[in-house]
Amino acid sequence: MFAGLVAAPALAAPASYRWKQLTIITSTGVGGTYDLIARIVARYMPKYLPGEPTIVVQNMPGGGNVVATNYMYNVAPKDGTFIAVLNDAIPLHQVIDGRGVRYDADKFDWLGSPGDRNSVTFVRSDAGIATIEDAMTKDVILGGTGVGSSIVIFPTAMNKVLGTRFKIVMGYRSSQEVFLAMERGEIQARSVGLTSVLVEHPEWISEKKIVFLAQTGAKRDPLLPDVPLITELAKTEEERQILRLISSPTLLGQPYVAPPGVPADRVAILRRAFAATMADPAFAADAEKVSYAIQPLDGEEVARIVHETVTASPDVIAKARAIIGTPAPEP
Numbered sequence: 001m002f003a004g005l006v007a008a009p010a011l012a013a014p015a016s017y018r019w020k021q022l023t024i025i026t027s028t029g030v031g032g033t034y035d036l037i038a039r040i041v042a043r044y045m046p047k048y049l050p051g052e053p054t055i056v057v058q059n060m061p062g063g064g065n066v067v068a069t070n071y072m073y074n075v076a077p078k079d080g081t082f083i084a085v086l087n088d089a090i091p092l093h094q095v096i097d098g099r100g101v102r103y104d105a106d107k108f109d110w111l112g113s114p115g116d117r118n119s120v121t122f123v124r125s126d127a128g129i130a131t132i133e134d135a136m137t138k139d140v141i142l143g144g145t146g147v148g149s150s151i152v153i154f155p156t157a158m159n160k161v162l163g164t165r166f167k168i169v170m171g172y173r174s175s176q177e178v179f180l181a182m183e184r185g186e187i188q189a190r191s192v193g194l195t196s197v198l199v200e201h202p203e204w205i206s207e208k209k210i211v212f213l214a215q216t217g218a219k220r221d222p223l224l225p226d227v228p229l230i231t232e233l234a235k236t237e238e239e240r241q242i243l244r245l246i247s248s249p250t251l252l253g254q255p256y257v258a259p260p261g262v263p264a265d266r267v268a269i270l271r272r273a274f275a276a277t278m279a280d281p282a283f284a285a286d287a288e289k290v291s292y293a294i295q296p297l298d299g300e301e302v303a304r305i306v307h308e309t310v311t312a313s314p315d316v317i318a319k320a321r322a323i324i325g326t327p328a329p330e331p
Contacts, residue, residue, distance in 0.1 A: 216230050
């Protein structure tokens, strides 16, 4: 964690490190919380970087966030001028699915994360579903982007482990398109971070337009004390172990990364600048304006969570993969 960290001025660095411009790639479309927080990071992080460069945000949605991840791993410049915020499910997708994966999450240089709240699965209040048990007896149409996204992984796991009957419709290009589809009534349900709902559609909660069925995380969110964790719904210890692995993305929040191969001293500069940004009171205040509470993790903690995910017990991984019904990762 960044506890006790005091925002510091930019690190001294050789002239060649005094970048004029950096780019933050986001694996989501415009307007979601990943995009909103990235644009706030882009405003504050420059003052903690050598040369105080301009930072621009480039959206690269597609493939359930895999397109941007592959780009960062294989194509992005390795000089420190490109960083990215990736979907929290990217490491999990690597080990339990693997479709489209051209990266090894364990080899990225993780910079840190602003943190996030639990993921939630909810339905429109007119769907005739009041509890997660109801979703086990009635078909519910749920929208998603691609196979690498937690908004598809979590309901898929609930279907196979808990017996819910979510009919997952994929093909939406971004989280915002899924929100619009739900608003139009094309779909009845979705899975997404609670922060996204608080930021983008707080009126859905205040006007009781949605019903929360389950949440995914280490513990229940204080705002949803009566909504069960998916791990609490498991019927056996084996199911709990599998659902704990599947829940691992929520521990990452919104992780920021540099490509593998960036020189270690430049990674150190980026990590310290990111940490200082997270500790900046003005940054936290701007994030609060969009209902995002900063609960930061440092780069080492993010890297530890990623490593534990991608090196989980082969037996647990195999069972998770079999339950979700995905092929083994491509070699």
